[in-house]
Amino acid sequence: MTANTATARRLLRREARATRRGPAIALAVVLTVLLLVLLGGTVGWSLDEGFRTQVRAWFAPVAAIAHTAPALLTAGAVLVALALLLLGAAVLPGRRARRTRLDARAALVIDDGVLADAVADGVARRLGVPRGQVRVTVGRRTVLIRVTPTSGVPVDPAAAEDAAGRVLDEAGFRLSPRVQVAPEGVIA
Structure with missing residues (x-):
């Protein structure tokens, strides 16, 4: 592994992960206010x-x-839940709605919305339905494609899945497409 590959991987990881700046600032503000109130109360x-x-x-x-015992147990449970929430926010990685890919020439960061639009365009083109009748949601491992057919025109879910798979392969992402066809169509 070259130094450029390591740098590119580090940059891709940074672009795909969310920072913890917001929760950290909120916690610092809350603790500062509580400490100022405690200081004022002590004085x-x-x-x-x-x-x-x-x-x-x-x-x-x-x-x-x-x-009373129930009050102590409730307060303890609330404090443990708050501690687990803060620990999870500190330790678990945040995820942005982005996909990353590294090949021999470039490091690529694609927003999930852009990937969803590309899949929707490919499926609409393959099925011959207007683009507005294809909605795509990109999840962590799957792509959900919802097609609303034109009334009286059948839609082949296998063709939609094939078109989505082709777009995803061209982009270089290994996601499994799932197709849902609405039971009622729209009037063209």
Whole structure:
């Protein structure tokens, strides 16, 4: 493996993965606000007797409920779920709606929407239906093709699957096409 291939693979991986900037900023803002509130509460608690009595009055019902087993179990379950969510956001890779391919001459990044449009164009051309009657959704491993036929004109699902497979092979992506033909057609 050459240095250029390693660099291209690293760039492709970077383009296909989403950053965690948004969740990290949101968590930092929430923690900053909570820490500022805690700091203000601590200062108020230490300096003002009236503030202490008011805070005790606010938290008296919470303290009574907090000593029950169901409340402790619920709070624990919520905190564990939040911790698992944050851990998952930190560790699991985010995925953008993009496909990558590396060949001998170039590194290629294709958006799933562009791939779906190419498949829809190929299927519509092969079946002889207007482009607006073919909808394509690109998933992680499959391509779902929904065809609404023109009323009275039959549609061959095998031909649609063959056309989609041909477009995907030309693009160099190994996805399995699935075809759904609407039971009722549209009037042309």
